Amino acid sequence: MADWNDTQRTQQGFGSVPRTGGELAGGVTFDEGLRKHMLSIYNYMTSGVLLTGIVALLTARSGLAVQFASGPLMWLVALSPLAVVFAMSFGANKFSKSTLQMMFWGFAVLMGLSLSTIFLVYTGGSIAATFFATSAAFAGLSLYGYTTKKNLSAMGSFLIMGVIGLIVASLLNMWLQSPALYYAVGFIGVLIFAGLTAYDTQRLKNEYSYYRGTEFAGKAVILGALSLYLDFINMFLFLLRFMGSRE
Template identity: 60%
Template sequence: MANWSDPRTDGVGFAPRGAADARAADYDAGLRSYMLSVYNYMASGVLLTGIVALAFAWGGANSPAAAVFLSGGILKYVIIFAPLAFILALNFGIQKMSTGTLQMLFWAFAGVMGLSMSTIFLVYTGPSIAITFFATAAAFLSLSLYGYTTKRDLSGFGTFLIMGVVGLLVASLLNLWFQSPMMTLVISAVGVLVFAGLTAYDTQRIKSMYSYVAGTDMMGKAVIMGALSLYLDFVNMFNFLLSFLGSRD
């Protein structure tokens, strides 16, 4: 006679495992969609920055970029410091702003960054900029993939890397006074290493954030702020690498 109370013969006994597998599959699908949205925003922001920078510097010495940055007027400093204002607004206004407002600020920030970065086309040759861009893209993809797939907890590096960013800012400000070529190279080398580490760290942090925002109103905001973090990692790593790989006109 069959033992109907035996859980090994009870078909219902398989339901919890099947439900867990389904939940895990849904979670993985949601995570992939979330990360894809982050990367799409980040890549679109970089593309917009590049287009704006190239258009603003088109014409070389006769370009709008040359007119603004060589004139020494107040507009030059507005363009230089405007990206910082956008970053502060995005970080401190995330709770009060709607997702749509954050999206508009992100695109505006990427555009203003393009204006600010247009000077690289006045200083470096086009081929060296392209080579540096593709080198940065390859490094970014590798580091971000590592941050996404590694089982190692990278959170311990976060404080160290943020301190590195602060140190870079202080050293860069000091070098405006000393104008030391050797110090410039050291800052660039440290900058590449710091933002390489931040790329992996931020990717893992953004990935772990999904479990907190999934299915909530914060989902869209988390995507934009995650894209902003990776955008900044990419752009800063590119700028520091350009000091090594860029050929001046």
């Protein structure tokens, strides 16, 4: 599933590094508020990934994954998470924070149903190994994006164009069935979502200076978690092409 949650990426001014040390209401410093904001994003994102993993594992063990691997249910399970992402991205201003929360958890569950089919293709051990490898890579890349002084905003448009290219190449390979193109897309996909992880982390950090103290701040946490969730899941799926051992 591609990274569709890019409506926030196009906001102006996200490339600037926020000032630090300024005072907020109640005497809380900017840095303390920023750390709390980012921790909330990571907590939502991590909880969403874990919920997806639990649902995927239970669905696979129940035997329902076989029904999601083909037929009408396959398209329903595959496309419904995409519909939720679009709704959250374009309806963020209209929905309340609680509604966005419910949509986020619902999205995580739907993704779990969709990803349950990977247990029909790859061994459980290789899936677990890929998950932990992705977790380690994500942590390092996100830490880099948070701490680097380098402005990563110029990467945004390039990486998003790369995502579009991945979608086109993947659709093309559904017809060509080329193993070489399959692995090439996987390799490029890992690189693109690795870059997006660092870029999105810096973007979300910089966003805080615009949303702090506003009603949208709580919504920004959920949307930020969705962005990082998508980066993680996509990097995991592309990496699984190389690390996954087939059943």
